[in-house]
Amino acid sequence: MADALVFNPGSNSLKFEVVRLTDNQRFAGEATKRITAAIEEFGDEATLSVFDPSRPRQLAHSEKVKAPDMKAATDFALRWLKDQKVSADSLAFTAVRVVHGGVKYDGATRVTDEVLHDIEALEELAPLHNESSLQILGVLAQRLPDTPAYVTFDTAFHRTLPEEAWRYPIEREAADRHGIRKFGFHGLSHRFMVEQYARTVGKPLGEVSVVTLHLESGCSASAIVKGRSVDTTMGLTPLEGLMMGSRSGSIDPAIIPYLMHKEKQTVEEVMKLLNKRSGMLGIAGGTLDTRVLEKRDDEAARLALRMFSYRVRLAVGAYLAAVGDAQAVLFGGGIGEDSPWLRAGVCEGLRGWGLELDPALNRSTEGQVVVSTPASRLQAWAMPVEEGLQMAHECQLSIKNAGNS
Ligand SMILES: Nc1ncnc2c1ncn2[C@@H]1O[C@H](COP(=O)(O)OP(=O)(O)O)[C@@H](O)[C@H]1O
Ligand SMILES: CC(=O)OP(=O)(O)O
Ligand SMILES: [Mg+2]
Structure with a gap:
């Protein structure tokens, strides 16, 4: 120990x-x-x-x-x-x-x-x-x-x-x-989720294909086939992909020179806008915290949450296509684990893939839980992500490997 x-x-x-x-x-x-x-x-x-x-x-x-x-x-x-x-x-x-x-x-x-x-x-x-x-x-x-x-x-x-x-x-x-x-990011989290899923269902990692969602201030999805990442939404930098707390995620790249020209801003200023003043904060104003946004009843806050959930849903659809025969969608990170509205908004669009959300199970906000019905062909799980445990585990493996070589 x-x-x-x-x-x-x-x-x-x-x-x-x-x-x-x-x-x-x-x-x-x-x-x-x-x-x-x-x-x-x-x-x-x-x-x-x-x-x-x-x-x-x-x-x-x-x-x-x-x-x-x-x-x-x-x-x-x-x-x-x-x-x-x-x-x-x-x-x-x-x-x-x-x-x-x-x-x-x-x-x-x-x-x-x-x-x-x-x-x-x-x-x-x-x-x-x-x-x-x-x-x-x-x-x-x-x-x-x-x-x-x-x-x-x-x-x-x-x-x-x-x-x-x-x-x-x-x-x-x-x-x-x-x-x-x-390059893709949040790898500790995506790896943790797929390994934890394999461990819980008792399957070898090589037999597990899932879509994983890491949704916090930074957000990304990953398509995982037989335990290996085959695609992920973040790119060269952690700005690409899903809408995030204060980051825009993917947008038409032509917006950058257009904004520079129209607002007479430098590229650094526009990048700051996309990293720090966009995403849910940029749409709702005031906060990027979904727990606060959920309690607000103004149109801007509601729009931010709808846009966020819509974009996550699109990514899951794309990655179900990338995986082909996924067994589950795993919702992790503060928002994925804790937000029934988000899971409902995403799963609503996945009925065609055979995902049936169980509304009572989905209300749970505590711990690792299957939130789809027992009959659901594609499962949905809320999965607490433990990046810290993953980090310690990966270091221990590296120390062991170094000792064995
Ligand atoms: N129970 C929760 N605890 C923490 N964050 C939550 C919870 N529920 C939802 N969230 C969302 O997750 C975000 C926190 O992410 P955080 O872990 O601080 O991200 P990061 O690692 O990117 O700094 C909050 O802004 C909020 O939108
Ligand atoms: C890569 C990244 O965006 O990390 P975090 O979500 O922890 O900010
Ligand atoms: Mg984080």
């Missing part, structure tokens, strides 16, 4: 967990969380939320803390963990989620100067994320210098995409000169 400390910087938060791994675990879901917490809304009054480790997303305690940025939040987390009696010598390793690993990294890796350099080189393609990971790694190198540090990559799971999926239909030479291709 070993404990690992994992950090998951999102576009909107820093989540951190102490994970207890068992010696020969085959699935991430066999590990348990000892501590799980998040710092959100960085600033002098950031929020520290501490969750019940045994119940997904159940808040146990919350307080205001001073954490103006990712570095300060990491510093705070380490001090706070010390108060919780988590000492450096109780940790087998630390792990940090890195969103962009390019084509080079296919799994968890021990941090070296070369790895840090590669993460930095990819910063341009994941500006909301890679820099945050480097900041966390900097604090860990200073504060826990003797604990081995690992990184896990969102892109690793999608390295199995076939060329017709990862190649963009743009001039080949130009794309290849600059490494322009679809």
